[in-house]
Amino acid sequence: MAKKRTDNTDIIELKEGFTRNQSNVSSAITHARTKMTALELKTFYQVSTLIQMNDTEFKEYEISVSEFSKALNISDTNREQVIKLCKRLLRQVFEIEQENGDYIGYTIFSRMHYKSKEQKIAIKFNQDFSPFLLELKRFTKIQQVKYIKSFDSKYAIRFYALLKDYRKMAQRDFKIEALNKMLELPKSYDSYTRFYQKVLKPAIDEINAKSDLYVSEPEIIAKQGKKITEFRLHFYNKSEQMSKDFTTDLIKRFKKWKTFNVFINCYYLTNENDTKPHKIKDIEIDGNYFTLKGGDEYNDSYVIFGTPNRDDFIKKVANGIYYAVNYFYEKEKQEQLPTLAWQDKQDKLREFKNIYESWIKQSIKF
Structure with missing residues (x-):
């Protein structure tokens, strides 16, 4: 710029x-x-x-x-x-x-x-x-x-953003009436069947095919009589795709700026089974020998690996960063699990409320 x-x-x-x-x-x-x-x-x-x-x-x-x-x-x-x-x-x-x-x-x-x-x-x-x-x-x-630019449907764009807004969750509930208002849909889309066929299903299919998210088929969670009023979408990040995106962008910056500094402060894993990420602190170049150095709370600087081959060095650094990013994304998925327990509690409260309201209505009749 x-x-x-x-x-x-x-x-x-x-x-x-x-x-x-x-x-x-x-x-x-x-x-x-x-x-x-x-x-x-x-x-x-x-x-x-x-x-x-x-x-x-x-x-x-x-x-x-x-x-x-x-x-x-x-x-x-x-x-x-x-x-x-x-x-x-x-x-x-x-x-x-x-x-x-x-x-x-x-x-x-x-x-x-x-x-x-x-x-x-x-x-x-x-x-x-x-x-x-x-x-x-x-x-x-x-x-x-x-990913947004790859979508043909404006509804795919809107749903993708709505799910990304809940990126630390694993599911999100939607009320059809509120969605119809938000998306400026015609009155005929109040019908869940039409809404699903014209808006929701095409959006889910496009998001699954073209983005870093996977979205399940909707789960019906609320009705008024026979009319479906609310549904839930379960979703998760495609960790491997997101890790690949991050690493690809990093290599592009490296090639553009021609400096190893783009890798500093990234995390590195030796292989996909490793569970102890190293934080990259320095890259030393001694003649034709390249050394990757890490650091943690116990050691300011230590050697992770070294090699005399520049291309091999870059490849190993990129792979290690990919493994680390993937590790953190997978870990994030595990951290979403407590939110499911919270949701179960909300569902039970919702069920109790529905039963209570139904009981009140029956009582009034008598």
């Missing part, structure tokens, strides 16, 4: 296009109503990767039309399509209902400047939108926006 000043405003030039993969947005946005199309949602999440955790204000970003189009898999030769997308994004809103019943609609971008002569686009978020992207305490973490 490079900075230039225009009208006393810093503009960040994205000379290499979008280079970050992670998007952090407020959970309020994940649950908000919006009429955005799949392409508009993809653009929002892609541009949100530019926001960093320590940012306190929005900057203006400038990117070439070709890089912008390539990131979203649209034609950069179709000028009207790109301009039309920019115009639509300026009109789109996220609608958020407050607990007191108040309604607030937020426009997302304050400016989309298509520079015809330079073939560049300048983008800036609306300042009123800052509570949903800046200095977040709780947020939906999308580690790889590429």
Whole structure:
């Protein structure tokens, strides 16, 4: 990124296009109503990767039309399509209902400047939108926006984000009425059968086929008479895919910056059966000999391994980091298990409430 000043405003030039993969947005946005199309949602999440955790204000970003189009898999030769997308994004809103019943609609971008002569686009978020992207305490973490960009359905994008919002859980419950409102669905989708066929099933299939999540078939958990009103989705991270993503990005950064520093502070496991990760503290190069050093609470620096072959060294480091990342993702799955016990307790309370309400209704009749 490079900075230039225009009208006393810093503009960040994205000379290499979008280079970050992670998007952090407020959970309020994940649950908000919006009429955005799949392409508009993809653009929002892609541009949100530019926001960093320590940012306190929005900057203006400038990117070439070709890089912008390539990131979203649209034609950069179709000028009207790109301009039309920019115009639509300026009109789109996220609608958020407050607990007191108040309604607030937020426009997302304050400016989309298509520079015809330079073939560049300048983008800036609306300042009123800052509570949903800046200095977040709780947020939906999308580690790889590429999955969102691979979805054809806007419903797959919305469900993927909703499940990622519960990333430390293993399941999530949904009320059909609330979903219909959130997703701006037609009245006919109040029927679970139609909702499942047109929205839920296609979204689950696409998420399973194209992302780092696996989602089960829905479990029906509540009815009103014969009408299905609530369902549960069980889901889990595909640990191996997420580990591969992390390692691939790391190697890309290494090749781009040509420095071993990208590996420092990563964790390393000797093999897939090892359960004691080493934290990489240093990489020493003595002539043609490469040494990987680790550290822990008992020892500031110790040798993990060394080799005179540079390519072999890089391969072993990458593999060891892959094993470590996979280990932590698998461990995270195990940490989700207590949440299942909590959910069982909630289910029992729900069942008791239903029985109690049914008993009250029967009592009133007599």
